[in-house]
Ligand code: GLV
Ligand code: MN
C-alpha cells in the first residue's frame with residue numbers, strides 16, 4: 001500500500017534542500033542543494049534495496065532486477081521525474097515524480113513482487129534549465145542529444161560553464177556521450193507529475209492521463225545599442241537597447257495571443273546593462289519561450305520575432321540570437337495510456353485525458369521508448385512558485401495508478 005506519511009516525509013525533506021529557505025524551493029543543478037537532495041534520494045534507494053548509480057550526465061538511477069534475464073523482458077521499465085527546480089519554485093514540480101518512484105520501489109518490496117522486467121527508478125537533473133538555460137538535460141543526454149561542445153557553451157549567471165560545473169561536482173563532463181541509451185533499450189518510461197494547471201482541481205478529477213505535450217522552442221536574444229548619459233543624450237540620438245527589447249517582448253505576447261489554440265509565448269528573464277538609472281541601456285539580453293501543439297505555429301512565431309531582431313541592424317543596433325531548446329510536440333503511447341485508464345478504473349478514481357502545456361523529460365524519452373504521464377491535481381493550478389501544492393492523498397492516488405500501470409506494462 002502506498003503510504004501517505006512516507007511520501008509526505010520525502011516531499012518535506014526534499015523541500016529543505018533549497019538555497020532560498022522560506023521563499024520557495026530553489027535547487028539548481030550541481031549545487032550544494034543538488035548534492036544534498038541526491039544523497040537523500042540515493043539513501044532512500046539504497047534502503048529499498050536498489051542498485052544505485054549515476055550516469056555520465058549526473059542523473060540518479062536505482063535499479064531493481066526482474067526475473068527475466070534474456071529477451072525483451074530483460075529490458076528495463078523506467079519510472080521517475082526530475083529533482084531540480086526553478087528559482088523560488090515549489091516542492092512538488094518534478095520531486096512528486098521522484099517520490100513516486102521511491103515509494104513504488106518500497107511497495108514492490110513490501111508486497112514481495114518480482115517483476116519480469118528490471119525496473120529503473122530515475123531522478124533527472126536540470127530539467128528546468130534554470131541554471132544553464134537549456135532544460136530537459138538529463139533526458140536529452142539519454143537520447144544522445146548533449147555534446148561536450150554544448151556543455152562548454154552553456155553558462156550560468158556567474159559565467160561558469162556546465163562543463164566546468166559538472167567537473168567541480170565530480171562528474172567527468174568529457175564523457176557525456178556515455179549517458180546515451182539506444183532506441184529499444186528501454187521498455188517504457190512512466191512519469192508522474194503535478195498538473196501545474198487548474199483543470200483537475202476545478203473539475204474534481206483525481207487523475208490526468210496525458211495525451212500530448214506541447215512543443216517548446218527557447219531562444220536567447222541579445223540587443224546591443226549604445227550606453228550613454230541619460231541626462232545629456234537627446235531622445236532622437238539614442239540607441240536604447242531596452243526600448244527595442246520592450247517592443248519585441250510585446251510582439252512575442254501579441255503573436256502568441258493571435259495564434260490562439262493554446263499557443264503561449266513568454267519572456268521570463270531579462271538582463272539590462274550597464275543597469276543604472278542614469279545610463280541609457282546599452283545592452284539587453286532576454287529569453288523567448290514559445291510553446292504550441294503545432295510545430296508550424298512555434299516556428300512561424302519565432303520567424304517573425306527573428307525578422308524583428310534582424311530589422312534592428314538597419315537601425316544601427318547589433319543583435320544576436322541563439323537557440324537554447326527545441327523540442328517538438330509529442331503524442332504519448334496509446335497502449336500505456338490504456339493501462340493507466342484501466343488502473344484508474346480498477347482503483348475507482350476519476351480521470352480525464354488532457355494535454356500538457358509544461359515541458360517534461362517524458363517528451364524526450366518518448367523519442368526512444370514508449371512513454372506515458374500521469375498528472376495529479378495542483379491546488380489553485382499554481383506551479384513554478386512557492387504556493388505550489390498537491391494534497392498528499394491526491395499524490396498517493398497518482399502513485400497507486402503508476403504502480404498498477406507498471407504491473408500491466410510488465411506483464412504485456
Ligand atoms: C518546465 O517546467 C517547463 O515547462 O519549462
Ligand atoms: Mn517545472
Ligand code: MN
Pocket residue numbers: 082093094127193359360
Ligand atoms: Mn517538472
